[in-house]
Amino acid sequence: MPTNTLPSTVPVCPVRGSVIYPTMVQHIDASRALSIGAIEAAMASDKVILIVSQRDKDIDDPKGSDLYDVGTACNVLRVRKNPDGTVQMLVSAVARVRASNYVRGDYLSADITPLDAEADDTVELQALGRELRERFDALASGGKLNAETVQTIHSKEDLGEMADHIAFNLDFKLDDKQALLELPSLTARIRKLLTLLDTEKEVQEVQAKIRAQVKEEIDKNQREYYLREQMKVIQKELQGGEDGEDGDEAEAFRAKLDTLDLRPEVRKDIDREVNRLARMHPDAAEASVIRTYLTWITELPWNTRSDDQLDVMQASQILDDDHYGLEKVKDRVLEFLAVRRLRKERAERGELSAEDVNKGPILVFTGPPGVGKTSIAQSIAKALGRKYVRIALGGARDESDIRGHRRTYIGAMPGRLIQGIRTAGTKNPVILLDEVDKLGSSYQGDPSAALLEVLDPSQNQHFTDHYLGVPFDLSEVMFIATANYPEQIPPALMDRMEVIDFNSYIEQEKLEIAKRYLLPRQLMANGLKANQIAFTDAALEKLISHYTREAGVRNLEREIGTVARKVARRIATGEVKRVKVTDKELDRYLGQARHIPETEGKEDMVGVSTGMFYTPVGGDILFVETSTSPGKGLVLTGQLGDVMKESARAALTYIKANAERFHIDKARIDDSEIHVHVPAGAIPKEGPSAGGAMVTSLISALTGIPARHDVAMTGEMTLTGRYLPIGGLKEKVLGARRAGIKHIILPKANEGDLRDIPLHLRTTMRFHPCETVDQVLDVALVGGLKALETPRDGSPAPTLPAPKRKSARRSEARA
Numbered sequence: 001m002p003t004n005t006l007p008s009t010v011p012v013c014p015v016r017g018s019v020i021y022p023t024m025v026q027h028i029d030a031s032r033a034l035s036i037g038a039i040e041a042a043m044a045s046d047k048v049i050l051i052v053s054q055r056d057k058d059i060d061d062p063k064g065s066d067l068y069d070v071g072t073a074c075n076v077l078r079v080r081k082n083p084d085g086t087v088q089m090l091v092s093a094v095a096r097v098r099a100s101n102y103v104r105g106d107y108l109s110a111d112i113t114p115l116d117a118e119a120d121d122t123v124e125l126q127a128l129g130r131e132l133r134e135r136f137d138a139l140a141s142g143g144k145l146n147a148e149t150v151q152t153i154h155s156k157e158d159l160g161e162m163a164d165h166i167a168f169n170l171d172f173k174l175d176d177k178q179a180l181l182e183l184p185s186l187t188a189r190i191r192k193l194l195t196l197l198d199t200e201k202e203v204q205e206v207q208a209k210i211r212a213q214v215k216e217e218i219d220k221n222q223r224e225y226y227l228r229e230q231m232k233v234i235q236k237e238l239q240g241g242e243d244g245e246d247g248d249e250a251e252a253f254r255a256k257l258d259t260l261d262l263r264p265e266v267r268k269d270i271d272r273e274v275n276r277l278a279r280m281h282p283d284a285a286e287a288s289v290i291r292t293y294l295t296w297i298t299e300l301p302w303n304t305r306s307d308d309q310l311d312v313m314q315a316s317q318i319l320d321d322d323h324y325g326l327e328k329v330k331d332r333v334l335e336f337l338a339v340r341r342l343r344k345e346r347a348e349r350g351e352l353s354a355e356d357v358n359k360g361p362i363l364v365f366t367g368p369p370g371v372g373k374t375s376i377a378q379s380i381a382k383a384l385g386r387k388y389v390r391i392a393l394g395g396a397r398d399e400s401d402i403r404g405h406r407r408t409y410i411g412a413m414p415g416r417l418i419q420g421i422r423t424a425g426t427k428n429p430v431i432l433l434d435e436v437d438k439l440g441s442s443y444q445g446d447p448s449a450a451l452l453e454v455l456d457p458s459q460n461q462h463f464t465d466h467y468l469g470v471p472f473d474l475s476e477v478m479f480i481a482t483a484n485y486p487e488q489i490p491p492a493l494m495d496r497m498e499v500i501d502f503n504s505y506i507e508q509e510k511l512e513i514a515k516r517y518l519l520p521r522q523l524m525a526n527g528l529k530a531n532q533i534a535f536t537d538a539a540l541e542k543l544i545s546h547y548t549r550e551a552g553v554r555n556l557e558r559e560i561g562t563v564a565r566k567v568a569r570r571i572a573t574g575e576v577k578r579v580k581v582t583d584k585e586l587d588r589y590l591g592q593a594r595h596i597p598e599t600e601g602k603e604d605m606v607g608v609s610t611g612m613f614y615t616p617v618g619g620d621i622l623f624v625e626t627s628t629s630p631g632k633g634l635v636l637t638g639q640l641g642d643v644m645k646e647s648a649r650a651a652l653t654y655i656k657a658n659a660e661r662f663h664i665d666k667a668r669i670d671d672s673e674i675h676v677h678v679p680a681g682a683i684p685k686e687g688p689s690a691g692g693a694m695v696t697s698l699i700s701a702l703t704g705i706p707a708r709h710d711v712a713m714t715g716e717m718t719l720t721g722r723y724l725p726i727g728g729l730k731e732k733v734l735g736a737r738r739a740g741i742k743h744i745i746l747p748k749a750n751e752g753d754l755r756d757i758p759l760h761l762r763t764t765m766r767f768h769p770c771e772t773v774d775q776v777l778d779v780a781l782v783g784g785l786k787a788l789e790t791p792r793d794g795s796p797a798p799t800l801p802a803p804k805r806k807s808a809r810r811s812e813a814r815a
Helices: 033-044 122-140 147-154 159-169 174-182 186-238 246-258 264-279 285-299 312-322 327-348 354-358 373-384 416-424 447-454 507-525 537-547 554-572 583-590 642-657 666-670 691-703 729-738 748-756 759-764 773-780 784-789
Strands: 009-015 025-030 048-053 070-081 087-104 108-114 362-366 388-392 430-434 478-483 497-501 533-535 579-581 608-615 618-630 634-637 672-677 711-713 743-747 766-770
Touching: 009 025, 009 033, 009 087, 025 033, 033 048, 033 070, 033 087, 033 108, 048 087, 070 108, 070 174, 122 159, 122 186, 147 159, 159 174, 159 186, 174 186, 246 264, 246 285, 264 285, 285 416, 312 327, 312 373, 327 354, 327 362, 327 373, 327 497, 362 373, 373 388, 373 430, 373 478, 388 416, 416 430, 507 533, 507 537, 507 554, 533 537, 533 554, 537 554, 537 583, 554 579, 554 583, 579 583, 608 691, 608 729, 618 691, 618 729, 634 642, 642 666, 642 691, 666 672, 672 691, 691 711, 691 773, 711 773, 729 743, 729 748, 729 759, 743 748, 743 773, 748 766, 766 773, 773 784
Parallel strands: 009 048, 362 478, 362 497, 388 430, 430 478, 533 579, 608 711, 634 672, 711 743, 743 766
Antiparallel strands: 009 108, 025 087, 048 070, 070 087, 087 108, 608 618, 618 672
């Protein structure tokens, strides 16, 4: 594009530490939102962009004052978006331009003015051109530039283009490169470039001198080493042929290596280190580094394996003995073991290769803390008969945690994977990557990126730790990961793993876990015998519901331990010989209950409906209260999130649309302040499943028909009256049952989720699957839909008194 056709205002892409010159075609990577916005703006208009360097490369969000005044106008040839969100742009530089009037919006833009080239003396320019070629050839002969770059520069017939390419490819300071860009005269540019080439040549000569001095010092050390070795031989002869331990060290390592079945390429690299150790003085610093390295190499289990015990029935028994519940998780683990067994049998018949036996998904256990993710991994290792290694990744921010440090660093050591395999002593242990969602990243690298190779079965057989420097086969390792928040795992890493969800325990499961595992463990930990303390089921149930509120059982075990310690003190002082802990005596040991579950309403009330919610620590019920008073508008209180507020507005719109059918005066709706309140206002509440409770409460308040106190509901409604599915049904139903609710309204689409609810609850509670809001109202209101559609006298609905309800919930309620 000629300079006279350049637009007057163009987007600006700031770059750091580099300068691009006219006639060049270059790739530019952009990761900042400012640069990406400029690229998108350029592509949307004339495809012209200004490339200009920052004065300070450490500034992440530069302004116009942070950029040089002169830059390069470029045509954008191609743009490619990378998966990580960065953008790669191919540009063709057109002209030197001066930028002014920077404007900041979503990106920087500036007015540009081409720099007019000054006339040059032809004879002087020819002489300067010859001098430039000669000095560049002298500099290139030092090997500073590769042959391809030198050939490219020699091929440039235009002197200005040649000068620009020399300036771009040599390692000058940014200020010098920018100065060359800003000079409009070609003669001035070449003079400046000749000065820089002279300086670079002097630097090369000083470097060559330093290298010669270093080589001379190395040769001196080698001569000293040779003389010391001669002295050792002479001393050995004088002492009658006695040999020291140092001479046998290298041979001892060779003997150990002979017992390992190493691949030829690996043995070749390690033998090179052994030979270096043999030629080196024992007291040399490098000898200690090589000695530690060879120790690591010889202690790794290159070919030591533990035989898999692939008895599915035995594995099932071990899992049942170690864990109560978690049926879906156990089934998936047993399926994994069954597939491994069948593959092994086919491999023994020659139908599959040994590599195919070890292939399989990487399991990742996800769920809230304390539900047994780590302990079930131990049970898997026990069932397989393999060694178990746990690697805690929480807070790891350094790639070397996975890949190790290079041996050039002081105190270098292998990564955690190689350390774990050395500890296990076998090459096929079960390795638990604990808290994989807590990985961080820093300037030292991203450990999650290093895990991509580790968890890829097609790559990890050649895993190379930076410290070892040779490949180690990880394909036989069974990797299991755990995470609390799977959405925080990088997508590329998540793609290599199969997710197995761990749901929170229900109260009945916690009761059985407490009796089978927690109580015996705490009795042992506190020195008590089984006949010295006994917990009634009612006491354990109260511990679960009134003293703990969690998805797992960790806090429950702590509370049992607290009671056990207090009982142990009473027994140790001779106050009692044995204690039976009942639900009425828990206050004596643990104080007042910390969590009081909500209970159902005492009677049917106008404007009060019962909803359900769940949190990661369990489900419960909540009340939606509606009152009308003179005024206008909809008032929402109770720390409601945006989604719940939308549910209330949608419910009111639905009521207005059906006011005639429900015999509600629209003028009364318009002339009333409708106040919707969800008690326990200090607790944030959010979620889409409160639509049913909202519309029931509103219609009850506007019609005067009471809502049933023994009915709880969950579901999302639409403006057209459809009742849509929700999540967390199991936890919500359990919380409603604990509150004494007998009837549950749920979306028809969630009817299949009832299979997850224990059988005794399905037989003692009544469930009402609904597809429309009308069906919800037919169950939730006293008298049902018939009472709602029957004409009434039109008297205003009574104003709701504020009921007193206690609630001690502290976690976020999600409707």
